[in-house]
Amino acid sequence: MASFTTLLERLIFGYRKVVVALFALVTLYLGFQASMMHLDAGFEKNVPLNHPYMKTYMDHREDFGGANSVLVSVCDANGNIYNQQFMDTLQQVHDALFFVNGVDRSSVTSLFAASTRFTEIVEGGFSGGPVIPADFDSSRQAALDQVAVNVEKARIVGRQVANDYSCAMVTARLLNLDPKTGESLDMLQVASDLESDVRAKFENDSVSVHIIGFSKMIGDVANGAKDVVLFFAIALAITAVMVFFFSRNIMMTILPLVCSVVAVVWQLGLLTVLGFGLDPMSILVPFLVFAIGVSHGVQMINAVEKKVVAGMGAQHAAMSAFRALLVPGGVALLSDTVGFMTLLVIDIGIIRELAITASLGVAVIILTNLILLPVLMSFLSLNDNYVKQFNKKEQRNSAFWKAIASCANKKPATIIMLVTVGLFIFGWFQSQQMKIGDLHAGAPSLQESSRYNQDTFLITDKYSLTVDYLSVVVETSPEACTSYGVMRAMDDFQWKMANVEGIQSTVSLASVAKNVNAGFNEGNVKWQVLPRSNQMLAQDISMVPTSSGLLNGDCSVMPIILFMEDHKAETISRVVTAVKTFRKEYETDDMQFKLASGPVGVMAATNEAVESAQGPMMLYVFGAVIILCLISFRSVRATLSVVLPLYVVSVLAQALMTYLQIGLTVSTLPVIALGVGIGVDYGIYILSTMSHKLKAGATVQQAYLDALKERGSAVLFTGITLAVGVSTWVFSSLKFQMDMGILLTFMFLVNMLGAIIVLPALSRFLWLSKNDPDA
């Protein structure tokens, strides 16, 4: 190993300029690649595609996906839509939506659509007409009054007109392919067109425009994700100031930052080369890579400084630092990678991608900060002034470390242990109440105060609509909808589901067919039944188009849509359990009631996947850390003193999630693995020095003080750098970025505190025989 390091050292430092040039070339290439990076907000990688619910979802996505609809609610400031200005604006919004590229023009529906008709039951049959007649003149009060009457007859209040008549809706479906290019539709472009052509043009003091739909949400999430450039700049600036305080030298500040930025560029470039896009969640990775890079860079500076103070020239100091840090630094980075790799067990695309990209990023740091950085530093010329400054710093620190080192003394250690045990017990009970899934209304990715969620709340409030629905997909044979048996089973199942707590209302082809049947019989509700005769049933169903989303082309697949009061995990699991219980009564070989479609169906699958992944993930990440520690220290006591504080902190992080009402989701699940994987570094740094000293016969107290002097500043600094890197996320307009920011900041900081406060206290009791009798 030593000879390999020496060989590498000769190779690298013998051709310093070549090495720098090579790095520059690769950086240019990958930088170019990184500039081509596209924002990739794909739906599929956010969900557990192999979960059985998702299989059902994907099977019927074409027919019942429903993801691609756009809802535009136009609202009158005075609360009444029947006035000239509103009606004119509504018509303009209708036309504007019609012309948005990617909108299925035949699907644009509003009061102004020719398909919006009323049907009246009259003696001997039906009569009807368009809600807004062809000769409609919005300046005539009589015409407005007629529309008001027609709206009632058309029974569209609650769907196309708000329940309080203050808003009217324009809806459309989006095409799968862009009609201009023939490629798949660019959702982000649609979102921006909606904002500029449909909202910006028509919203004013008297009319407001509210837009929701998957495309719009993705657009808003992508816009929110763009803020991270600003956060990155802030994180970079704060880190720069901190590194400067640590090194007191401009060049020593710039070099580790440059190397860390190079690592980020490489990581982003490699993503493009590998064909990944950047999504709002994996934007986290560059921050981590940067922070980890800086923390390792700082150790490099630390080592070089010490050699320079000892009288070496810059080049030899850099070479010796390279030699000293390549192996331990490499091992520490590998251990981070192990933490990330455990995320691969979770069968959700985005988390696996996170695991791969983060591992890649950490691997890149080995090159940039363990090779490029010392090479670059070897070009520096450090004068005597620098040496003096550094000496002063050492003296200041030593007093500080002595104070901290008292953590290993009997009385403080006892208090620390008692407090830790207390926190653990408290945290344990709190963490048991941690909720699975999204706990808040609206689109979970966005803050509740975001325009999108405010619009969602307005629409769900003003109309009889909810965005929280789950579909049970009935799969049966073709033409089954004309079979009384099939429809009756659907109807009975639907009724049982309608009685489940948390279900607001339900709809299916069966329930609609009953209403149609009453309609065919003069609107007599006593006819609101499923007719036994095939012909009558077929007649009823012929009135329900496939665009209703209640049946496919040959009605072999029919969803039963369950509208829910919310999408809290307990509501979802109650409904899912009820589906599993009730469907047993109705399923036959030829008719299955499959879970699940609809937005809540996806949430149900995700919640189940996340919940079942949590246990194994914790097991693997701690298993990996324990094995790593056992290999490094060959001591159970050492392993315990590293792992126990880590475990307490992860339990506390779960307690914090309960306290802050952050649910366990696709985005918060990886946090504990990341936090443990990186957090173990602190303990390893401190204990690697301590265990040397302990083996050499030192007392726990002395060994700990030595460890602090050697590694303390690096540990403190690493913890703060990492925390700074992610804490800027707290200001994100994306809810999940904020949650991740809070939790990672907590994990990084508290793990550091655990390593310098709890670890020595714990060691004091683990190595009872090796205590200083005075302490």
Added chain:
Amino acid sequence: MKSTLMAILVLSAVFSAQAQEAYQAPRVTESLLLDIDHSDFVVAVGERGHILTSTDGEVFNQQAVPTTTTLTAVTVLGDKVWAAGHDATILYSADKGKTWVVQMAKPELEKPFFDITFFNAQQGIAVGAYGLFFRTNDGGSTWKQELHASILSAMDQEYLEEVKQDSPEYYEEELSLILPHFNKLRVINDKLYLVGEAGLVATSDNMGASWQRLEMEYQGSFQDVALINDSTIMLAGLRGNVFVQRNNEAWEQVPTCLSGTLNSILTDNSDAIKLYGNNGMMVTLEQPIDAVIYDPWAAPGQCTPANGFSAQQTKDKASIVNVTRFNGHLIAVTANGIQQLETE
């Protein structure tokens, strides 16, 4: 032997009743309910064989019922209750609706009953779609189908007479095909009224054994008939149509200008008549009723409601099928279940 057979029959009846026992639904009071009646207790019936009873008019309990067929009508006579519905089903309870037996079920007819009435504990009739007409003289133990040509209009009767003469073998078939839907039966001053599809209003003085059809110029369907004072009969039905007949004179129209069907007339207030209908419509007509001569050719756009007319809708706009006043409550059965209506 005979007693063994009886025991088996009883046992199997009990068994099948339990097997089909209606699912006890927490939200049953929000399900489609189609009729309500009371004596010293209230019974409401509706979709999926739901039967709800109440002793105070506030708390309703779902009863176990040996059918899941939609029930459309219920009638109470003392402690006895009969309910009728789709699949030509008739149910009976002797204990205020607590336990039920099936008296008749003929799904093969593919016809629903829409109303049932009992003149006394033994004699009753049930009527429904496509001229469905069954009678019992033994409290419902046996039900027998009847066809009444006298219910038909004069023109249809003439046509049937021709059929009878030309090809008598087709007479019964043709009669059963030509009969309209029978929507509601009411006993008014010892006279039996039947209203239904296509302007059907008929009366009988002998518990429906023979019928006299009343001439109506209006050919739409009627859902209810009521006596609103000593000498005035009122009809309500399709498209908000309300007609009155005073002292056996010609029918007059009470313009409501509504478009939805009115299903039920409530006459227990001498100052004003209340009518209830589809889309949660609640109409008040002040006495004396203002009526005009019916003009079948009136332009629909130019309608002025009768004097003393007012209307409002329930909040959820669910169709109101029937109402009854009980124990200080005005209870409605609607497409969204039981609703307590404001009694102002």
